[in-house]
Amino acid sequence: MQHGEPVVYLAAPPFPYFMGCGRTVYAPGDAHPNRRDLGMFDLILVERGTLFIGEEERRWEVGAGRTLLLLPDRYHYSVRPCEEETAFVWIHFRALGEWGAAGGSEPTFADRELHASAYGTAAYTIRLPQFGMLPGAPGGSGEGERLLRLEKRNLSGAVWERQRLFEELLRSLDLRRRExxxxxxxxxxxxxxxxxxxxxxxxxxxxxxxxxxxxxxxxxxxxxxxxxxxxxxxxxxxxxxxxxxxxxxxxxxxxxxxxxxxxxxxxxxxxxxxxxxxxxxxxxxxxxxxx
Incomplete structure (x- = not known):
């Protein structure tokens, strides 16, 4: 994670909930769509090429092996079209508990201890870099690739496996686990x-x-x-x-x-x-x- 980049804090429990995923390939000249208030988190894992994306006043060049977490209540837009073929995996998820993004200290979650007590477990804060590096090889490997394969299956048994793999992906990105x-x-x-x-x-x-x-x-x-x-x-x-x-x-x-x-x-x-x-x-x- 680059110095000064925001950290996204997710209070748990309840843990984030996987919604869906897919792979998108842009040809040179294609651009990411502009949209506002998506209503869910959009985690982008770039496999090859570079995406040029902005969120409110921040702008990023997201190259191969990098991750970008777009927030659910912000305006997202294309800074400029892709200059080369660019492929990325996108993962949509919701945070049912409190969350916040900050460049400095962790925000205060008023209801975290109450939620943890209700779930009968200890409170925990997941710390995700908004712009970071994907652990391991960027393309064709890891939880993102396995999620895509499971997404093609209609069997009910794939549901819980998708959630498990999604949680493992968040775990690998969690800054607290990397320290x-x-x-x-x-x-x-x-x-x-x-x-x-x-x-x-x-x-x-x-x-x-x-x-x-x-x-x-x-x-x-x-x-x-x-x-x-x-x-x-x-x-x-x-x-x-x-x-x-x-x-x-x-x-x-x-x-x-x-x-x-x-x-x-x-x-x-x-x-x-x-x-x-x-x-x-x-x-x-x-x-x-x-x-």
């Missing part, structure tokens, strides 16, 4: 979280986590408790329940099918844990939000 902390506990906790998020639908135990990550389970527990206040098994259940909420909202799969997809052994146990966490049964939750 070297020098803390072995934070490094181990991040590895454990990443593994759990990638394998949450499988049968995970303390022994299998220890074997996969090459650390004793007691040490994994100490690291995760220190960093995010949860044991690995508590984190696993939290993540499974969050994925279950998405499935209940965005698919017509039965409660039993949702329970199986996110890794719970029985629908009855899943329903008890869901009700304990959110204060409502999975079926009532779906009925309330699908009216």
């Amino acid at each position: 070297p902390s020098g803390s072995p506990a934070e490094s181990v906790a991040e590895r454990a979280e990443r593994y759990i998020r990638s394998h949450y639908a499988e049968t995970l135990t303390g022994a299998s986590l220890s074997e996969a990550l090459h650390f004793h389970y007691n040490y994994l527990t100490r690291c995760m408790k220190r960093v995010n206040g949860m044991t690995p098994m508590e984190y696993l259940e939290e993540y499974r329940l969050e994925q279950a909420r998405l499935l209940l909202l965005r698919t017509e799969a039965s409660v039993a099918a949702v329970a199986e997809r996110v890794g719970f052994e029985t629908a009855a146990y899943f329903s008890r844990r869901f009700a304990r966490r959110f204060g409502i049964s999975p079926l009532r939750f779906r009925q309330r939000h699908m009216r």
Whole structure:
């Protein structure tokens, strides 16, 4: 990220929600459309060429391997047409919680602690560079490419996978995750979280986590408790329940099918844990939000 560039702060939970994605290719002379108040975030990942885009008073030349996050309540416009063939992936998402953009200190989120308490987890601020660098190779790789492949599938099972990949993409861009902390506990906790998020639908135990990550389970527990206040098994259940909420909202799969997809052994146990966490049964939750 260049010095002085704004940082976009997203209060979580609730976490940002994936809406859709696609790939656009401009020939020389083509330009990005002008638009106002899109109503959702527009994350652009340039694969080749250069986009010349403005937002209000700011202007950017977004080359291959760079990212640009356009804000939902601003005026976006083409600074000038493309000079060469330019390809980019665009990802639309919404932030259901508070957000803000600033060039200096983090804005104050009045409702963040209240939201976190309601979701039964710790408050967190996602810090995204408005103009940044995409980790890894710019074209044909990473979560952006996998999101595009999943977008072509109509299967209901692709819904939760798209959200997971989208969250992994945000995680890779999160400036807080990129900062070297020098803390072995934070490094181990991040590895454990990443593994759990990638394998949450499988049968995970303390022994299998220890074997996969090459650390004793007691040490994994100490690291995760220190960093995010949860044991690995508590984190696993939290993540499974969050994925279950998405499935209940965005698919017509039965409660039993949702329970199986996110890794719970029985629908009855899943329903008890869901009700304990959110204060409502999975079926009532779906009925309330699908009216």
